[in-house]
Amino acid sequence: MKHAVHVVRCPDYEIALPEAFERLAAASGLFDAAALCGKRVLVKPNLLTDRLPEQAVTTHPSLVRLVIRRLKAAGAVVSVGDSPASTANLKVTLERSGIGAVCEEEGVPFVSFEQGGVRNFEQDGFSFLLAKPVVEADLLVNLPKVKSHSLTKLTAAVKNLYGAVPGYSKTTLHRLYPKPETFGRLLQAIWNVLPPAVSLADAVVGMEGQGPSNGKPVRLGFLAASDDPFALDTALCGILHLRPSTVPYLKGCETAHTPEVLGDDVSVPSFEIPSGSHLLDLLPAWLVHVASRLLWVRPAFVPGPCVRCGKCAQACPASALALRADASVPRLDAKACIGCACCHEVCPKGAIRMKQSAVLRLIGAFKGLD
Ligand code: SF4
Ligand code: SF4
Numbered sequence: 001m002k003h004a005v006h007v008v009r010c011p012d013y014e015i016a017l018p019e020a021f022e023r024l025a026a027a028s029g030l031f032d033a034a035a036l037c038g039k040r041v042l043v044k045p046n047l048l049t050d051r052l053p054e055q056a057v058t059t060h061p062s063l064v065r066l067v068i069r070r071l072k073a074a075g076a077v078v079s080v081g082d083s084p085a086s087t088a089n090l091k092v093t094l095e096r097s098g099i100g101a102v103c104e105e106e107g108v109p110f111v112s113f114e115q116g117g118v119r120n121f122e123q124d125g126f127s128f129l130l131a132k133p134v135v136e137a138d139l140l141v142n143l144p145k146v147k148s149h150s151l152t153k154l155t156a157a158v159k160n161l162y163g164a165v166p167g168y169s170k171t172t173l174h175r176l177y178p179k180p181e182t183f184g185r186l187l188q189a190i191w192n193v194l195p196p197a198v199s200l201a202d203a204v205v206g207m208e209g210q211g212p213s214n215g216k217p218v219r220l221g222f223l224a225a226s227d228d229p230f231a232l233d234t235a236l237c238g239i240l241h242l243r244p245s246t247v248p249y250l251k252g253c254e255t256a257h258t259p260e261v262l263g264d265d266v267s268v269p270s271f272e273i274p275s276g277s278h279l280l281d282l283l284p285a286w287l288v289h290v291a292s293r294l295l296w297v298r299p300a301f302v303p304g305p306c307v308r309c310g311k312c313a314q315a316c317p318a319s320a321l322a323l324r325a326d327a328s329v330p331r332l333d334a335k336a337c338i339g340c341a342c343c344h345e346v347c348p349k350g351a352i353r354m355k356q357s358a359v360l361r362l363i364g365a366f367k368g369l370d
Pocket of ligand 2: 344
């Protein structure tokens with residue numbers, strides 16, 4: 001089944017954004033007042049961690065502001081919410097991202113998913129918790145930042161909805177479902193129980209390289225929107241020169257979530273993705289099992305920038321990291337590590353790189369995938 005994905009060019013946040021957003025809203029009809037009036041709408045930006053807007057880790061506050069204004073003008077009851085990877089620093093994350101100030105100035109509440117209660121779901125063979133503020137909304141407005149990701153290659157609309165899982169339940173699910181393909185199926189199961197959602201991707205400035213938190217900001221120059229996050233991310237793959245079949249959570253989506261790309265013809269010359277554990281997914285399970293000592297993706301620590309804050313150890317779902325008094329960086333228990341990259345996501349100093357084993361790098365080069 002085809003799902004419309006609307007794309008508009010938007011070279012910058014300062015001048016072009018308001019007009020680009022209006023064009024997108026008019027062309028897509030996704031923000032029409034008739035569908036929004038009186039609805040409880042939860043806006044879900046990417047608030048991964050405490051970075052400034054220009055670092056391109058979080059959704060740009062100017063886009064969040066425009067969306068809030070549009071929803072309020074349509075008569076919706078608006079709130080903004082998320083569950084940052086490092087829950088301890090929510091206040092700092094809101095301040096640094098600029099999204100806290102936007103909520104305050106626009107008079108809309110910010111809802112922390114850790115504090116709003118949870119509901120348990122059993123779906124498609126998975127068991128997971130979702131934040132009540134998310135499942136009780138009439139409509140989600142999903143505002144992902146388009147970034148590279150060390151585990152899934154791409155993070156955009158689908159992965160941003162994973163933020164509906166509150167706090168450290170996210171890392172527990174990573175531990176339960178470490179294989180990227182299984183994790184991808186979990187994301188589809190979560191989508192199946194969420195309320196209807198409009199996804200609007202912030203790809204004005206995205207992130208490439210060591211994403212989702214330690215890569216380089218890159219000007220992509222567009223916005224894209226759809227009511228189907230899988231179709232939206234598949235369309236993004238086309239623009240960013242990625243094969244959707246190599247993005248674990250897009251596997252098997254071809255038939256049910258085919259994008260029909262409408263609007264401006266945007267082109268991005270290149271998009272750098274990190275080396276990652278998705279390569280493990282390309283190998284037969286028996287080979288991964290037999291050669292597990294040779295096939296791995298693990299964090300490597302850079303002593304200079306590490307400030308020994310311990311956030312990586314707190315976030316590790318496999319208890320594979322320990323911060324010892326006599327060491328300059330956390331110590332890794334390589335046998336326990338499941339290669340989930342949660343530590344890499346939360347490190348505030350860019351002191352962690354996800355490193356592949358030599359054999360895996362060789363396979364990647366041979367398959368032409370890295
Ligand atoms: S690696 Fe990063 S998250 Fe871990 S202790 Fe060092 S600075 Fe903190
Ligand atoms: S050390 Fe990092 S990559 Fe390994 S399991 Fe822990 S959080 Fe995941």
